[in-house]
Amino acid sequence: MSLLAPPSALVVSGWLPAANPTARLLAATAVGALTLAALDPLTPALVITAVVVAARSGGIPLRLLALRGWPLLLSAGGVGLSNALLGIGGPQAGLATALRVVAAALPGVAVLLVTDPTDLADSLVQQAHVPPRFAYGALAALRLLPLLAAEWRTIAAARRARGLESGGNPIAALRLFAGQVFALLVAAIRRGTRLATAMDARGFDSAAERTVARPQLVRGSDRLLVLGATALPLLVMALGGWLGTLHLLGR
Amino acid sequence: MRDLDLVVEPGERVLLLGASGAGKSTLLAGLAGLLDPAASGTAAGSLSVDGVDPRQARVRTGMLAQDPETQLVMARAGDDVAFGLENRAVPRPQLWPRVDDALRAVGFPYGGEHSTSALSGGEQQRLALAGVLALRPSLLLLDEPSANLDPDGAALVRAAVAAVQQASAATTVLVEHRVSEALPLVDRVVALAPGGGVLADGPPEQVFTRAGAALAAAGVWVPGPAPALPPADRPDRPAAAETLLRAEDVAYTPPGASQPTVQRADAALAAGEVLALVGPNGAGKSTLLALLGGLLAPERGRVRAAASLAGTDAGRPPHRWPAAALAARIGTVFQNPEHQFLTGRVRDELALGPRRAGMGRPGVERVVGELLERLRLTPLATANPFTLSGGEKRRLSVATALATAPRVLLLDEPTFGQDRATWGELVELLATHRAGGGSVGAATHDEAFVAALADRALRLHPVALAADAAG
Numbered sequence: 001m002s003l004l005a006p007p008s009a010l011v012v013s014g015w016l017p018a019a020n021p022t023a024r025l026l027a028a029t030a031v032g033a034l035t036l037a038a039l040d041p042l043t044p045a046l047v048i049t050a051v052v053v054a055a056r057s058g059g060i061p062l063r064l065l066a067l068r069g070w071p072l073l074l075s076a077g078g079v080g081l082s083n084a085l086l087g088i089g090g091p092q093a094g095l096a097t098a099l100r101v102v103a104a105a106l107p108g109v110a111v112l113l114v115t116d117p118t119d120l121a122d123s124l125v126q127q128a129h130v131p132p133r134f135a136y137g138a139l140a141a142l143r144l145l146p147l148l149a150a151e152w153r154t155i156a157a158a159r160r161a162r163g164l165e166s167g168g169n170p171i172a173a174l175r176l177f178a179g180q181v182f183a184l185l186v187a188a189i190r191r192g193t194r195l196a197t198a199m200d201a202r203g204f205d206s207a208a209e210r211t212v213a214r215p216q217l218v219r220g221s222d223r224l225l226v227l228g229a230t231a232l233p234l235l236v237m238a239l240g241g242w243l244g245t246l247h248l249l250g251r
Numbered sequence: 252m253r254d255l256d257l258v259v260e261p262g263e264r265v266l267l268l269g270a271s272g273a274g275k276s277t278l279l280a281g282l283a284g285l286l287d288p289a290a291s292g293t294a295a296g297s298l299s300v301d302g303v304d305p306r307q308a309r310v311r312t313g314m315l316a317q318d319p320e321t322q323l324v325m326a327r328a329g330d331d332v333a334f335g336l337e338n339r340a341v342p343r344p345q346l347w348p349r350v351d352d353a354l355r356a357v358g359f360p361y362g363g364e365h366s367t368s369a370l371s372g373g374e375q376q377r378l379a380l381a382g383v384l385a386l387r388p389s390l391l392l393l394d395e396p397s398a399n400l401d402p403d404g405a406a407l408v409r410a411a412v413a414a415v416q417q418a419s420a421a422t423t424v425l426v427e428h429r430v431s432e433a434l435p436l437v438d439r440v441v442a443l444a445p446g447g448g449v450l451a452d453g454p455p456e457q458v459f460t461r462a463g464a465a466l467a468a469a470g471v472w473v474p475g476p477a478p479a480l481p482p483a484d485r486p487d488r489p490a491a492a493e494t495l496l497r498a499e500d501v502a503y504t505p506p507g508a509s510q511p512t513v514q515r516a517d518a519a520l521a522a523g524e525v526l527a528l529v530g531p532n533g534a535g536k537s538t539l540l541a542l543l544g545g546l547l548a549p550e551r552g553r554v555r556a557a558a559s560l561a562g563t564d565a566g567r568p569p570h571r572w573p574a575a576a577l578a579a580r581i582g583t584v585f586q587n588p589e590h591q592f593l594t595g596r597v598r599d600e601l602a603l604g605p606r607r608a609g610m611g612r613p614g615v616e617r618v619v620g621e622l623l624e625r626l627r628l629t630p631l632a633t634a635n636p637f638t639l640s641g642g643e644k645r646r647l648s649v650a651t652a653l654a655t656a657p658r659v660l661l662l663d664e665p666t667f668g669q670d671r672a673t674w675g676e677l678v679e680l681l682a683t684h685r686a687g688g689g690s691v692g693a694a695t696h697d698e699a700f701v702a703a704l705a706d707r708a709l710r711l712h713p714v715a716l717a718a719d720a721a722g
Contacts, residue, residue, distance in 0.1 A: 118326050136334075140324045143368065147320055149507065157546040158590035161583040162651065163607045165574030179593070186637075187589075194321035197285055201314040202324075202335035202382060211340045213333040213347070 014059015015221070017114040021123035023222035024115065027229030028107035034233035035103040038240065040247040041096040044103035046236045051103070055110040069109050076101040107229075117142055123216040132210055140195055148188055155183045255296075255448060257441060261389070264416065264423040266433050266455070269443035270470030271642035271670040275426045278443070279394045281305060282424065283314040300390060310339065313388030313421075317395040319375035322382075328354070328370075329363020332382045339386060353385035354378075356418060357411040372532050373397075373404025377411050384415055391415070393425045398668055401531045401696050405429070412436055428668065431474045442466055470642075470672030477699040478675040492521040495560045495659055495690055496569070496581070500552035501542050503535075512538040514714045515552070520659065520690050525681065527701045528694040530711035536694035537586070537663050539711065543692060544583040544661045545569025556580075560658055579608045582652030586663040588644040592636040597628055597647060600636050604655040622650045626676075642673035649680065660684055662693045666700045678703050 016024065035047045055065055076098045084094025121139045124130040159180065166173035199205075240246030255278070259265055269275045280286050281298050284305035300308035316322060325331040332350040341349065350363060357377040361370075370378065376396055383391070393412065397405035413436055416423060427433035440458040444450040450469060451462035459466070463473045497519045504511040513535035520526050520543065528536040541547040542554055548570040558565045560580055564572045569581060585591055594600045601619045610618070623629040626646045631639065636647055645665070652660060660681070666674050681691050681704060695701060701708055 116326075118330060136324070139326075143323070143326065144321075146368070146507075150505070153505070154585070154587075155590055157541055158583075158585045159593070160546055160574045161544065161578060161585070162591055162593060163575040163578030163604050163655065164593065167573065183590070191321055194316070194318060195324070197280075198316060198322050198379075199324055199334075201283055201285060201309075201312075201316075202386065203309065203338035204334075206309075206338060208340055210337045211343060211346065213330065213337050213343065215343075 012059050012061075012064070012114050014057070016055065016058025016060060016110075019058075019225055020127065020216060020218050020222040021115055021120040022127040022216075023218065023225050024111045025120070026226050028111040030226065030230045031107040031233055032104040034230065035236075036100060037233075037249050038100075038237055038246060039096060039249055040240060040245050041092065041099050042243075042245045043233070043236050043240050044096070044099035046239070047103045047233055048099065048106060050232055050236070051107050051110065058110075058114075060110055060113055064113065065110060068113055069106060072102060072105050072109055076105075118214075119216065122212070122214050126212060126216050127218060133204070136204070137196075137199075140199065141192065144188075144191055144195065147191065148184065151187050151191075152180070152184055155180055155187070159183075255443065257449065257452075259422060259424065261422055262420050263439055264437045265425065265439045265441055266430070266437040267424055267426045267441050267443065268430065268466070268471045269450075270445050271640050271668075271673060273443040273445050275443060276394055279314070279392050279424065279426060282390070283312050283392050284309045285314070308390075310386075311389045312392065313383035313386050313390070314392040315376070315380055315383050315394065315396045317398040319372045319379065319399060322379035323367045323375060326367060327363065328359065328361060328365045328367055328378055331367055331378060332363075332385050335382050335386045349385050350381075353381040356384055356415055357381045358407070358414065371404060372400045373407045376400065376404070376408045380408070380411055380415070387419070389421055391421045391423045393423065393427075395426050395428065395668070398428065402698070403531060405432070409433070409436065428472050428670070430472045434474065442469075442471055445469060467671060470670040472671045477703055478671065478678070479703070492523050493557055493559065494519050494521050495557045496520040496543050496554065496692075497556075498539065498543055498549070498552065498554045501539070501549040501554060502551045503538050503542060503547055503549055505538075511535075511550075511714055513542065513711075516711065518543060518692075518709055520692050522658070522690055523685055523688050524706045525685055525691040525693070525704050527705035527708040528692065528711060529696070529701065529708050531713060533713045534711035535714065536711055540583070540661050540663055540692060540694050543569075544581050544659075545572055545577050546583060575607045575609075578604050578652075578657065579655040580657050581659040581661060582655065582657035584648050584652045584660070584662040584665060586667060588648035589637060591648055591651065592644075595635050596632070597634050597636055597639075598623070598632045600647060600651055601654050604651060608655050618654055618656075622654055626650045626680075642669055645669055645673060646676065649677065653680075653684070658689050660689060660691045662691070662695075664695055664697075665693055666695065666697045674700075 031047065031051060035044055038044065052062070052065070056062055079101055080094045080098025083089070083097045084091045087093050117139055121135040125132050125135045159176070164176060166176050237246055267275050267278065282300060282305055298305055300312060305312065323331050324334050329350050332353050333346055336346045336349060354363065357380050359377055359381055360374065367375070367378065380396070396412070397408045400408060409432060416436065423436070425433060425437060434455050438454065440455045441452045442450040442458065442462070451458045451466060459473055467473050499517055500515050501513060502511050502515055503513045516535070516539055518539060528539060530536055538547065542549050545554070545568070554568050554570070556569055561567065562576070562580065564576060569577060592600060593603060598619060601622050602615050605615045605618050623632055628643070628647060628650065631643065636644065639647060649665070665677055669677065678700065685691055693700070
């Protein structure tokens with residue numbers, strides 16, 4: 001399951017999918033990064049609650065969020081547990097670490113859930129002034145990923161047909177794997193070259209200014225989203241400071 | 252490509268022919284302004300489009316290549332057509348109407364929102380053609396646009412090209428192996444000679460009447476029947492030949508796919524027979540071949556091998572056999588030969604299988620020498636397999652499968668993209684394998700191949716279509 005799902009796979013509507021993709025990305029980054037400044041468990045816990053509420057009101061069903069977020073929960077649990085058992089801070093520090101991992105990554109998971117890769121590339125080019133060559137090149141490469149997965153299986157089968165197999169020997173297995181990775185790399189470069197040629201044949205390499213087929217707008221609500229996302233962790237930390245529970249990084 | 256003199260007048264529709272390695276694709280890429288003289292070998296002479304360097308004439312040129320997967324850029328059909336228009340800075344008010352016009356002109360059956368990864372090969376190529384067409388090129392370069400497609404998909408792409416030609420006065424240069432099908436699209440035929448220069452040039456009837464035999468001898472496909480097998484290679488098959496491999500009620504779903512590519516299929520392969528697996532793209536021909544060949548484990552049903560084929564692994568299905576033993580009993584030749592190349596020299600490539608099967612040094616030397624001779628690869632013995640021409644790669648990949656002397660040979664689209672000479676050699680080679688009591692299974696779209704060689708054809712149908720018909 002890919003975090004960057006095609007739009008057809010997800011029918012989600014609400015203010016969050018309607019927001020500008022770059023604004024959404026900025027908002028998620030602001031929440032995640034600022035929350036990391038707090039080391040106590042309360043700050044990330046409150047931020048996570050607020051993010052879940054916002055995602056729900058923005059149009060993401062909680063079930064969907066859980067479906068996409070469970071690998072994150074699992075890894076956060078793992079990090080937290082190992083910190084609780086092995087770290088010097090004990091269970092409380094372990095809990096805080098787990099919550100911080102979730103708080104840092106959950107906004108990104110929520111935002112990517114409703115982000116169509118094409119819209120994101122359009123918006124990054126139009127609002128963040130990312131070079132089109134990079135944004136649309138990456139977008140086209142993204143289309144090739146499922147093909148590479150199929151190619152990997154084909155290469156494995158082709159090598160078995162030639163009589164290649166590790167036979168349970170780990171060193172032979174490692175050598176085989178390396179050979180297969182190399183073969184995939186060669187195949188990926190060939191495909192990528194053909195794709196780049198096809199793109200250039202349609203004028204992608206011309207130095208002239210491009211026009212924009214799908215304009216991405218920035219509305220007042222998008223500015224509000226980024227502002228709100230920056231304010232949220234700051235307000236939560238202010239609350240923690242007033243309650244005396246806040247523990248800031250480096251203090 | 253060398254010593255080539257060629258002038259194409261505006262509005263001409265040229266079919267470019269030539270044996271594998273004659274430089275057809277190179278010429279097309281050059282005309283499209285996609286060759287970088289600094290990076291791609293040595294250039295001599297001059298090439299111009301409308302009197303200027305092709306790289307300056309790029310805005311007037313549109314090019315369609317053969318691999319549908321790498322022609323498309325965007326996730327939605329309409330966006331993909333719009334991509335070229337954005338690059339050429341077409342203002343937005345004109346942009347989307349031009350996208351719609353182009354989609355209509357090629358007969359694209361869906362709307363602009365349709366996902367480009369949910370298209371068949373023929374649909375993908377028509378969409379790619381729409382992307383080229385939207386740019387309103389005055390020179391249209393088509394490099395085997397239907398080569399990867401099944402006959403129905405190829406016919407739809409040709410119809411789209413014909414419709415485009417009717418609507419515009421664009422000059423067309425077309426490379427196509429299926430000559431008879433391509434003739435309605437062209438008014439001039441140019442055949443490149445393998446050593447350089449032009450072999451024949453003129454209106455189609457004239458070229459094929461005057462130089463047909465010479466073209467065929469040079470490996471170029473000409474209209475009319477494919478090379479016939481000598482009668483000795485078509486023996487009467489004993490009525491009760493032993494069944495070597497049998498797939499019973501097998502199904503397979505690739506990882507991550509939502510539905511199976513093969514569902515409840517049966518197939519049997521007898522000693523001394525050639526079985527053709529036919530059917531449209533997506534019907535599961537390659538998957539069934541891999542299930543028979545012990546390269547995939549069926550998720551239901553089973554594959555059984557005769558005791559005489561299974562040897563020490565009797566009673567076990569082929570996908571559980573050790574790889575070296577498998578290669579000595581069932582040889583599989585993949586559609587893309589490069590997937591199977593494992594070494595840096597043609598000679599090592601041929602020696603690998605026999606050596607892994609435990610053959611001694613003198614035996615390996617003898618097998619390799621014989622195969623090099625038989626497949627005309629001796630002059631290339633020390634060449635790197637990846638540097639060979641398309642036809643040579645195909646011959647080598649078949650030779651590597653034959654090196655371990657398997658009784659069963661399975662091939663995926665063996666004649667795909669091959670010139671007439673390689674085609675004839677392949678058919679003869681497989682007929683010889685059959686005459687020696689071996690059996691051959693081939694997944695193929697090539698009707699001439701089926702007619703020339705197959706004892707039986709098994710037609711497969713796409714699972715999705717079957718499900719649609721039932722629902």
